[in-house]
Amino acid sequence: METILLVDDDRELCGLLTEYLSDQGYEVEAVHSGSEGLERTRARHYDLLILDMMLPDIHGLNVLRRIRAESRLPVLILTARGNAMDRIVGLEVGADDYLPKPCNPRELTARIRSILRRTGPEQDVTVRVPERIMAGDLELHPGSRSARKSGSHLALTGVEYELLQILAQSAGQVVTRENLVKSVLGREFSPYDHSIDVHVCNLRKKVGRLADGTERIRNVRGVGYLYALQSDN
Numbered sequence: 001m002e003t004i005l006l007v008d009d010d011r012e013l014c015g016l017l018t019e020y021l022s023d024q025g026y027e028v029e030a031v032h033s034g035s036e037g038l039e040r041t042r043a044r045h046y047d048l049l050i051l052d053m054m055l056p057d058i059h060g061l062n063v064l065r066r067i068r069a070e071s072r073l074p075v076l077i078l079t080a081r082g083n084a085m086d087r088i089v090g091l092e093v094g095a096d097d098y099l100p101k102p103c104n105p106r107e108l109t110a111r112i113r114s115i116l117r118r119t120g121p122e123q124d125v126t127v128r129v130p131e132r133i134m135a136g137d138l139e140l141h142p143g144s145r146s147a148r149k150s151g152s153h154l155a156l157t158g159v160e161y162e163l164l165q166i167l168a169q170s171a172g173q174v175v176t177r178e179n180l181v182k183s184v185l186g187r188e189f190s191p192y193d194h195s196i197d198v199h200v201c202n203l204r205k206k207v208g209r210l211a212d213g214t215e216r217i218r219n220v221r222g223v224g225y226l227y228a229l230q231s232d233n
Helices: 011-023 034-043 060-070 084-093 105-119 158-169 177-185 195-207
Strands: 003-007 027-031 048-052 075-080 097-101 133-135 138-141 146-149 174-176 217-220 224-227
Touching: 003 011, 003 034, 011 027, 011 105, 027 034, 034 048, 034 060, 048 060, 048 105, 060 075, 060 084, 075 084, 075 105, 084 097, 084 195, 097 105, 105 158, 133 158, 138 158, 146 158, 158 177, 158 195, 158 224, 174 177, 177 195, 177 224, 195 217
Parallel strands: 003 027, 003 048, 048 075, 075 097
Antiparallel strands: 133 138, 138 146, 174 224, 217 224
8 A cells, every 4th residue: 555644734635635645545644734744754764745835834845845855755846826936846855746736636636646657666566667767878777766867876866867857768859848747746737837848847957968069858948858869059
């Protein structure tokens, strides 16, 4: 059974979500402060953390920063509906996805399943997964979901790894934003949702540039992104 830690100071909401998600087959624990959340993540393995931004002791973004300094635990952040800055900064810090509050339980479940599907172990043994994907000096191992550049390990979140694998497998070709949103975030594309762009920006910082100083991951305006093997010049 997959385990979820819910960190939110709204006790009534925690009770409702715990009951709903338990009915969906998840084991849910709820705590009501950032410090309690950090203690639990250090004491036990969870498959997913649902983290509210507005906590009574530590802001959710600071909780997320501390978690990212220690682990790759998948994190879904809950934000106030109108607070776009929290959503953007949350993704920049390393959240896997976000959902505005108040949230629809069915949409929450869909987001959870999407995150767990891309961060959990491969379930369908009939699907052939390549042992290694090479793109220039980039080396990916889908089995362990690990990546190396010029032999050095890249510390990637689940979303960042998934993005890099899709782009590397199509190196030299444009992958549309619609394709990336559906494949990586598991939802329909919306021109007003820039989550995928924030994740690509984070990934760019980690993979660095080509030897000549040009971007490895290039923005093709109005279309999507391309992983470049070498400079066009």
